[in-house]
Amino acid sequence: xxxxxxxxxxxxxxxxxxxxxxxxxxxxxxxxxxxxxxxxxxxxxxxxxxxxxxxxxxxxxxxxxxxxxxxxxxxxxxxxxxxxxxxxxxxxxxxxxxxxxxxxxxxxxxxxxxxxxxxxxxxxxxxxxxxxxxxxxxxxxxxxxxxxxxxxxxxxxxxxxxxxxxxxxxxxxxxxxxxxxxxxxxxxxxxxxxxxxxxxxxxxxxxxxxxxxxxxxxxxxxxxxxxxxxxxxxxxxxxxxxxxxxxxxxxxxxxxxxxxxxxxxxxxxxxxxxxxxxxxxxxxxxxxxxxxxxxxxxxxxxxxxxxxxxxxxxxxxxxxxxxxxxxxxxxxxxxxxxxxxxxxxxxxxxxxxxxxxxxxxxxxxxxxxxxxxxxxxxxxxxxxxxxxxxxxxxxxxxxxxxxxxxxxxxxxxxxxxxxxxxxxxxxxxxxxxxxxxxxxxxxxxxxxxxxxxxxxxxxxxxxxxxxxxxxxxxxxxxxxxxxxxxxxxxxxxxxxxxxxxxxxxxxxxxxxxxxxxxxxxxxxxxxxxxxxxxxxxxxxxxxxxxxxxxxxxxxxxxxxxxxxxxxxxxxxxxxxxxxxxxxxxxxxxxxxxxxxxxxxxxxxxxxxxxxx
DNA sequence: GAAACCATGATAACTCGT
DNA sequence: ACGAGTTATCATGGTTTC
Numbered sequence: 001x002x003x004x005x006x007x008x009x010x011x012x013x014x015x016x017x018x019x020x021x022x023x024x025x026x027x028x029x030x031x032x033x034x035x036x037x038x039x040x041x042x043x044x045x046x047x048x049x050x051x052x053x054x055x056x057x058x059x060x061x062x063x064x065x066x067x068x069x070x071x072x073x074x075x076x077x078x079x080x081x082x083x084x085x086x087x088x089x090x091x092x093x094x095x096x097x098x099x100x101x102x103x104x105x106x107x108x109x110x111x112x113x114x115x116x117x118x119x120x121x122x123x124x125x126x127x128x129x130x131x132x133x134x135x136x137x138x139x140x141x142x143x144x145x146x147x148x149x150x151x152x153x154x155x156x157x158x159x160x161x162x163x164x165x166x167x168x169x170x171x172x173x174x175x176x177x178x179x180x181x182x183x184x185x186x187x188x189x190x191x192x193x194x195x196x197x198x199x200x201x202x203x204x205x206x207x208x209x210x211x212x213x214x215x216x217x218x219x220x221x222x223x224x225x226x227x228x229x230x231x232x233x234x235x236x237x238x239x240x241x242x243x244x245x246x247x248x249x250x251x252x253x254x255x256x257x258x259x260x261x262x263x264x265x266x267x268x269x270x271x272x273x274x275x276x277x278x279x280x281x282x283x284x285x286x287x288x289x290x291x292x293x294x295x296x297x298x299x300x301x302x303x304x305x306x307x308x309x310x311x312x313x314x315x316x317x318x319x320x321x322x323x324x325x326x327x328x329x330x331x332x333x334x335x336x337x338x339x340x341x342x343x344x345x346x347x348x349x350x351x352x353x354x355x356x357x358x359x360x361x362x363x364x365x366x367x368x369x370x371x372x373x374x375x376x377x378x379x380x381x382x383x384x385x386x387x388x389x390x391x392x393x394x395x396x397x398x399x400x401x402x403x404x405x406x407x408x409x410x411x412x413x414x415x416x417x418x419x420x421x422x423x424x425x426x427x428x429x430x431x432x433x434x435x436x437x438x439x440x441x442x443x444x445x446x447x448x449x450x451x452x453x454x455x456x457x458x459x460x461x462x463x464x465x466x467x468x469x470x471x472x473x474x475x476x477x478x479x480x481x482x483x484x485x486x487x488x489x490x491x492x493x494x495x496x497x498x499x500x501x502x503x504x505x506x507x508x509x510x511x512x513x514x515x516x517x518x519x520x521x522x523x524x525x526x527x528x529x530x531x532x533x534x535x536x537x538x539x540x541x542x543x544x545x546x547x548x549x550x551x552x553x554x555x556x557x558x559x560x561x562x563x564x565x566x567x568x569x570x571x572x573x574x575x576x577x578x579x580x581x582x583x584x585x586x587x588x589x590x591x592x593x594x595x596x597x598x599x600x601x602x603x604x605x606x607x608x609x610x611x612x
Numbered sequence: 613g614a615a616a617c618c619a620t621g622a623t624a625a626c627t628c629g630t
Numbered sequence: 631a632c633g634a635g636t637t638a639t640c641a642t643g644g645t646t647t648c
Contacts, residue, residue, distance in 0.1 A: 268647075304618060306646065337618080383617060390640050421615080456637055466618045496618090570618080578617030581643050 268305055272328035272338055278352040278475065279331075285348040293320035295344045297563065297609060299602050300477065300500075302468065302570030303595070305338040306578050308586045312340055315587070318599045320344070325476070329469035333357045334364040335381040335424075335444050337469045339570075346479045353474045353506045357446060361426065364444055365436075371427035375413050381424050381436075384445060385579060386465030387458075388435035389423030401431035438464065446470025447502055452526055459522045468499025468570065474507050480566065487512040487538065489561040491605065493546060493569030493598055494518065498527040500568045505534060513561045517543040517569075546597045554604050563609045567602050571595040 273280065275287075301319060305312075305326050312324055319342045329337035332352070358364040360379050362372075397419060400412050408416070416433065419425065425433035436444075438460040442451050445464055452460040477500075480488060487510030492500050495518040504511055518524050524542050531540045543549060558564065574580060575589020587595055 270648085302618095306617060308645070336616085338616090339618085382615095385617075386619060387639095392640075418615090422617095458637060458639095462618090464618090468618095573618050574620085577619060578645065580617085580619040582620050584619085584645075 268326050268338070271331075272305070272326050273331055274325035274327040274341070274476075275347050276350070277327065277331040278356060287347065289322060289344055290320045292606075293322055293344050296565055297605055298343065298345050298480065298566050300341065300343040300345065300473075300566065300568040301598060302339055302341050302473070304573045304577050305340045307573075307576040308584065311576055311587050315340075315595065316342060318596070319602075327472055327476075329472040330359070330380050332359070332471040332475065333444050333446065333469055334359055334361055335469075336383050337472065338383070339469075339472070341473075341476060343476060345476060346483075349479060349482070350475055351478045353446070353471050353478075353503075357444075357471055365426055365440060368426045368428065371429055371432065373427065375407065376417060376420065376427070378417075378421070381426075381444070382421055384424065384436075384441055384465055386462045388461055389419070389425055393419060393423060394425070394432060394434050397425075397433050398431045441465075444469075445499075446472075446474070446506075447497070447499075448530070451502070451530060452497055454529065455522045455526065463497040463520075463523055463526065466573075467497050468503065470499055470503045470506060473499060474503035477503055477509070477566075477568075478507055480504075481507055481509050484509065484565055486510070488565035489513045489563065490515070491557075491564045491567045491601070492516045493549075493567070493601060494571050494594070495523065495527060495569070496520075497523050498530055501527060502530065505536070511536060511538040511540075513539045513541070513557075515541050515543060515549075515557060515564075517546050517549055519544060519546075546594060546601070549597075549601050551604050551608075554601065555608050558605065558608050558612070563612070564605055567605055569598055571598050 299319075301315070303315065305324075305328075316322065316324060322342050322344065324340035324342050326338070326340050329335065329339070334357075361381060362369045362379075397416050400415065401408055404412055420433050423435060425435060428434045438452060438457065439449050441461070441464045442449055445467055446469055447464075447467070452463050455463070488504070489512050490500065490504070492498075492514055495501070495516040498516070501511065501514060501516070516524070516527055518527065521544070524544070528540070528542070571594045572591035575583055575585045575592035576587070577584070583589055585592070587593060
């Protein structure tokens with residue numbers, strides 16, 4: 001469909017026309033060095049535009065055009081000045097998370113007077129903020145190393161102001177009440193955060209409590225309320241398919257719904273931050289898990305968020321009705337990755353792997369900045385997939401751009417940007433948009449560089465495209481560190497390239513025994529290589545087929561190890577993923593139905609451990 | 613209507629053992 | 631040189647949500 005637009009013939013541009021002369025010219029080093037538009041990076045463009053006078057300045061408009069709210073742009077620019085576009089962009093990117101979250105809260109009608117928005121609005125009015133000259137750290141933000149400080153910069157801004165207010169410093173409870181919070185809320189926040197906590201943290205806590213309460217109510221309302229679908233066209237997935245496989249297995253299923261009553265739309269959270277992400281301490285710290293779901297063993301299940309209708313409802317129904325935690329990894333790294341996680345892990349005191357990974361394209365891939373066109377406004381990548389754009393596509397893009405004298409027209413821009421987003425291309429030369437290299441994907445996905453080295457290029461892309469984003473998963477698993485200081489026994493299903501193992505290792509959680517179930521020999525080799533290279537002390541046992549994980553074997557392992565502390569895995573998404581044109585058959589598809597083996601194994605483990 | 617999406621399969625090109 | 635197996639390359643929509 002996307003490509004058809006390039007053949008419509010309605011435009012003067014013929015995307016498929018080969019022009020060898022132009023290609024030759026562009027490929028020559030001299031022509032590349034002659035580029036007059038080398039200051040193509042967004043921030044460079046903005047930096048140049050910022051020198052112009054007038055209000056609102058071009059830089060303000062440019063950031064607004066990038067999608068940032070005007071109030072936020074003007075606030076940040078008033079903070080940082082117009083001369084440091086990098087810092088402005090970084091701050092906006094991070095702050096937008098907070099802002100959009102706050103904005104989304106407006107959806108909950110009973111917190112219409114949400115205080116965080118008041119805080120946001122108040123910021124530009126405050127005159128006693130530290131000047132840019134007094135904040136050298138903000139002036140020279142190093143995109144390579146300072147990312148982790150972004151949000152704390154904002155927090156510290158609040159804190160600085162707080163300390164200027166002696167009354168607040170003396171009695172934060174009074175300050176909170178003055179801000180409109182109830183005495184109960186203020187008291188609870190102080191009890192939870194401590195009396196010395198900065199005001200911003202206290203506000204955050206109260207906001208989080210609001211969110212928790214609102215989200216619970218809203219989620220209950222949204223998840224499974226039935227409505228009549230408006231579309232006439234029936235999904236090929238939603239009707240007439242039952243979980244015959246499960247029923248045949250005889251496994252006890254906590255099934256409350258059929259497909260017929262779960263075909264309503266799943267409302268994914270926006271922003272997709274689950275129970276909270278780093279830099280935004282808006283966490284739901286308590287949730288009521290069903291008794292039978294409470295660990296140990298802890299379990300952690302993952303799959304794509306954007307499934308055909310009804311899939312997550314079915315998954316949830318087989319996993320103790322625990323609501324999925326939907327998180328987009330773009331809050332952790334430079335690429336989007338919208339995933340749902342169902343787990344019974346505690347939510348309190350999560351922490352991310354340090355240092356926090358780069359979260360923008362320029363920070364992750366600084367060499368691309370040199371070639372980045374000003375009109376490509378992407379600051380993060382789309383989801384890492386299992387295959388990459390073709391070399392011919394890169395050629396088509398280059399030819400199209402070469403034909404333009406100076407900045408391309410809107411039609412060309414639209415085509416190029418569309419393809420860049422679709423295929424996650426980055427700028428690696430003049431008019432050259434190319435796919436990411438495997439080692440770049442390893443960086444973005446949180447794996448050691450060369451983690452997948454030694455296998456074919458296709459296998460590397462496939463493995464990484466199917467993998468956990470390590471930082472995202474690690475954040476959720478981090479609570480295990482205090483629970484199991486001596487290490488854990490892990491049953492890792494559908495291990496892939498070992499995302500769970502890498503996450504635990506990077507968290508500093510020792511693995512005593514790992515049963516790793518993975519069909520692909522290539523992936524098993526990658527895990528084994530990593531296991532040896534990182535000098536793991538524990539035992540790693542490979543199982544090639546999930547069907548080999550029988551009750552008897554589970555019983556043997558449990559008797560031998562004393563039980564599994566964590567059952568973790570993301571079952572195949574092949575038949576769920578939006579990229580699948582041919583066999584997106586839903587949870588009953590050839591590959592994705594292996595989810596039921598996850599359920600089977602988890603139930604067996606719990607049963608054996610419970611009886612012990 | 614725009615945007616996004618842990619993909620699949622056909623075929624060409626390549627590798628390697630005989 | 632041959633052939634089997636492996637790897638690289640490319641084109642291919644549709645569902646879902648906002």
